[in-house]
Amino acid sequence: MNARTVGPAVAMTAVSMVLTLAVVVMWLGGAMPWPVALVVGLGIDGGWLATLAYERRLAAQGDHSHAVTATGWGFGMLATGVLVAHALGEESPGAWLAVAWLPLAAKLLWMIHGLWERTALTSSALGAIRGIQQEARDEAAVARARLRAEAGTEETRLTAVTQAGARVAKVQARTARTLSRAWSALSDTRDGEDTGRALTCVTRGVTPGVTPAWTLPVWGPVDPVPALEAPALTNDQLDQVVDQIRHSETPALSYREMAVRFRAAGHSASEVRLRAAWKRVAA
Template identity: 75%
Template sequence: MNKKQLATVLPAVAMTAVSMVLTVIVVVMWLGDSMPWGVALVVGLGLDGGWLATLAYERRLAAQGDHSTPVTVVGWGFGAVATGVLVAHALGEESPGAWLAVAWLPLAAKALWLVHGLWERTALTPNALNSIRDIQQDARDRAAVARAQLRAEAGTEETRLTAVTEAGARVARVQARTAGNLAGAWSELEAARQGDGTARALTSVTVPVTPASQPTWELPVWGAVESLAALEAAPVLTDEDLDRIVGELLSSSTPPP
C-alpha cells in the first residue's frame, strides 16, 4: 500500500474504530440497567461485528473489481443503526450536546470507506501516470512551439506589410508630383497657344495666305494617331528621259535657268 492509499484508508480506519468503541459504550450504558453488562457488551459487539463483516465483504468485492448492492445497503443499515443508538442515548442525557456531536461518526466512517473505494477504482499505476505526464508535457511543448511560430509569422507579415505600404506611399508621392508637373506644363502650353501675342509672333516669320488671313500655329496635341497611306513608288527614269528633262529646263525662260 503506497502513501496515497494510506492517505485515504487511515482516516476511514480511525473513524471506524472510534465509532465502534462509542457504539459499544453506549449500548452497555443504555442496556446496563435492564440486563447484565456482559449481555449488553455482547449486543454492542454484535452490532459492531455485523458492521465489520459487511465492510470486509465490500472490501473483498472491491479488490476483485466487483460490487454488490445488497451488501452495500446492509452496511449502510448498520451505520444508520449505530448512529440511531448514539442519537437516542444523547437525547436521554441531561446534556445531549456532547453525545450528539459524535453521533454522526458511524455514517462519516462509512462515507470515508466509500471515498477510499472510489479512489481505488480510479487509481492509476505509476507507469500510467508517467505516460500521462509525458503526454501532457508533449502537448504543452507543441502548443508553445505553435505559439512561437505564429508570433514569428505575424511579425514577419507585419514587417512585409509595412515595407509594401511605405513603398506604395513613395510611388504614390512620385506619381502625384509627376502628374502635377505634367499638368503645369500642359497649362503653360495651352496658355501660350491661346495667348494674343502668339499669332502676331508667328505672322512675322510666315507668309500670309491671303491679305486678310492671320496665320496660326497649332501646338502639338497628344491624342490618337491616324495612319497615312503609303506613297506610291516613284517611276524609274531612263537616261533619255533625264536628258530630255534637263534640256527642257535649260531651254525654258520661266523661270530663267
C-alpha cells in the first residue's frame, strides 16, 4: 500500500519539475542566457524538492511544521503560476493549461500519502484485528447455535407437555363417562320395582312399619356430626321435629340441612326413619 500512494506522488512530482524547468528555460531563454534561465528553473524545482524532503523528514519523526507546509504549497503554486503564464503567452494555450495543474496535484498526492502514513498499521496489528474480528464472528455463531438449540429444546418440551395434557384429558373424559354410566345404572336399579320390593323384604324385619327409600349418595363435602345418645322418638314425634326444623327458615331447608340440625339438636334416629319422616312431612 505504501508503493501505491508514494509512487503516483513521486511520478507526478518528477513530471511537474521537468515541465517547470522546461517552461522557465523556454520562457526566460529569450531574455537572458539559457544557463541563467536553467539556474532559475532549477532553483524553483530545488526549493520545492527541499521543502518536500524536509516535510517528509518531519513526518517520519511524527512531527509537523505549518511553515514548511506553507512553503511547499508556495513553491507548488509558483510552479503552477509559471506554467499558466507560459500557456497564456502561447497561441494555443490549451495544451499547456491542461498540464498546469500538475504541481498542485503532486502536492495533493503527497498530502494523501502523509495521511495514509499517519493511519497505517503494521502487519502484526492488522493480524490482531483480523483475529479479534474472527473471534467475534465465532462467538456470534456459537451464540446463534445455542439459541437455536434452546429454542428446539423448549419446543420439544412444550410439545411433550401438551401431548401429556391431552392424554390426561382423554383419561379423565373416559373416567367421567364410565362413572356416568355406572351412576345411571345404579339409579335405574334403585328406581326399579323389583329392586324396591327386594329391599323392602330385607329391611321389613329390621324396621317394622317403615317403608325404606333408597337414595343415591350425594357427592360433595360432608360435615361430620358427633354421635349423641338420645331416647328413640316415635314416628309422630319424629315427624313433628322434622317439620319444625324444616320450616325453621324461609325457604324451607333441604334434607341435608335438616338432618344436620336434627342431630345437632341432640335427637337420634336412623337414616332410614329420618328420610321416611322427611318424605311424610314434605308430602
